């Protein structure tokens with residue numbers, strides 16, 4: 001007797017999508033089923049090497065594909081770990097991860113693009129319903145006696161006891177049409193997506209037999225043939241691998257249907273022996289900015305798959321990298337602790353990071369256009385590596401690009417340095433979240449006047465990491481919103497003293513009036529048109545940084561007071577000096593205007609409105 005089950009609601013939604021919306025790239029269902037079979041073989045393989053109960057097991061790890069043209073069925077069988085009844089229910093009736101929700105959210109309506117997302121979201125099995133109206137899964141878990149048959153028409157499913165001689169899983173698809181019972185077509189799909197899975201895939205193939213001398217007609221015979229290479233691509237010699245093969249392997253491990261931008265293949269044979277094959281994708285993975293992102297790097301030890309869930313294999317700022325690390329001298333039962341503390345692993349990680357960063361530097365040098373494409377997608381992530389005190393900061397800085405106050409497009413720090421004025425002491429930047437506002441900030445007036453380039457940093461991550469980057473290639477990097485650059489861009493000291501004396505009384509009054517809101521009111525040397533500007537003390541976080549810290553949950557920040565710098569040459573101060581009656585209102589208005597100009601909210605909008613109205617009436 002079969003037990004009947006309903007799918008989890010999420011699975012129902014997903015199946016509806018599979019059947020009704022995603023139909024342009026149906027062939028990937030085979031990649032997904034083969035990938036699951038390969039995973040199941042990985043799991044069993046690993047147990048055989050590490051678990052006493054499995055050590056005596058003898059079996060041939062392989063995948064078999066067969067089809068029946070008349071019945072329109074296609075069967076994919078593996079000799080892997082298999083599934084118990086409970087596992088059939090959880091694995092093929094529910095979605096454990098937050099997979100579907102994110103998947104459904106990511107959908108763009110472009111069926112081709114959408115179907116390429118399937119594998120990335122851990123919903124691969126269900127893609128078989130794109131081509132089949134009914135699916136049977138017969139499975140026997142290794143080292144158990146019972147076998148079960150899971151059967152579904154995509155509305156609900158049934159499970160019943162059945163007979164199966166060997167452990168593993170056999171999946172039969174009842175196809176909607178006969179496209180996928182064509183021998184040649186299946187062979188091609190396997191070669192395209194699954195050529196380098198580590199296990200052989202067998203299929204009956206019709207082979208042409210040349211006519212013998214006394215026969216006129218050629219004949220054909222059917223032979224069970226291995227279709228894929230089943231070689232660990234990363235172990236092969238670089239020279240023997242074509243770009244196409246590298247790209248195909250990428251698609252297989254990443255479930256991404258777009259060619260990667262770059263591959264980096266290393267075989268180290270020094271003190272520590274290991275191989276790595278890394279890829280830089282050309283598209284952004286959906287979970288790039290999620291805390292629970294999936295690691296894209298698989299760890300092998302002596303060709304045995306260990307884990308694809310070890311985020312510590314590469315630093316988080318390289319989480320966009322996909323690929324394989326295969327280490328020779330590690331025990332197979334490496335635990336998470338070992339991964340973190342093992343000296344060999346640490347060294348492999350260090351070398352890998354160096355390699356990736358240097359390959360990216362070459363990439364930037366050799367193909368700027370393509371590099372820009374890379375940077376647009378992954379630049380933000382890469383810049384996370386500038387946080388803290390890592391050894392790789394210099395190498396990462398070489399890879400960064402920024403907008404500029406003087407040039408279009410993105411420039412590197414090297415390009416900035418090359419264009420520096422002779423007497424220019426530092427690299428200057430302004431940060432915040434609105435490019436237009438930054439470019440027009442009063443803080444840039446003196447730089448514009450002196451024709452000094454300023455880097456425009458309008459990404460959130462800039463605000464966080466740039467204060468931690470003190471220099472590039474021995475040149476200090478400084479924010480224009482900090483007080484300590486005044487000396488570097490001072491115009492004329494004598495003149496400043498003269499200006500100061502002209503507004504002395506006003507300055508004293510303004511300090512008194514604004515003392516609760518600003519640390520100080522000072523004469524500025526960085527303004528030419530604006531009347532006033534807000535800056536921050538060298539060791540105080542500027543406004544963008546304060547916002548950032550708040551967003552990151554630091555709500556107990558002490559109140560940081562800015563410094564109001566005033567432009568002593570501006571006629572408003574000369575007039576106030578003559579006629580100080582309205583100094584209080586005007587000081588407050590000047591402070592609020594300076595706030596607005598630097599993107600800060602004004603503290604008391606209704607008071608600001610009142611003052612402004614009063615001043616307007618006066619003006620009329």
Ligand code: ADP
Nearest residue numbers: 036037040080082083091122123124125126169
């Ligand atoms: P994912 O492979 O990303 O986990 P899938 O939808 O492709 O997502 O598969 C769901 C789960 O079903 C797998 O994680 C696995 O536990 C189980 N499964 C699928 N196919 C097999 C198989 N051939 N042998 C053993 N388990 C399988």
Ligand code: MG
Nearest residue numbers: 035036124125
């Ligand atoms: Mg899968």
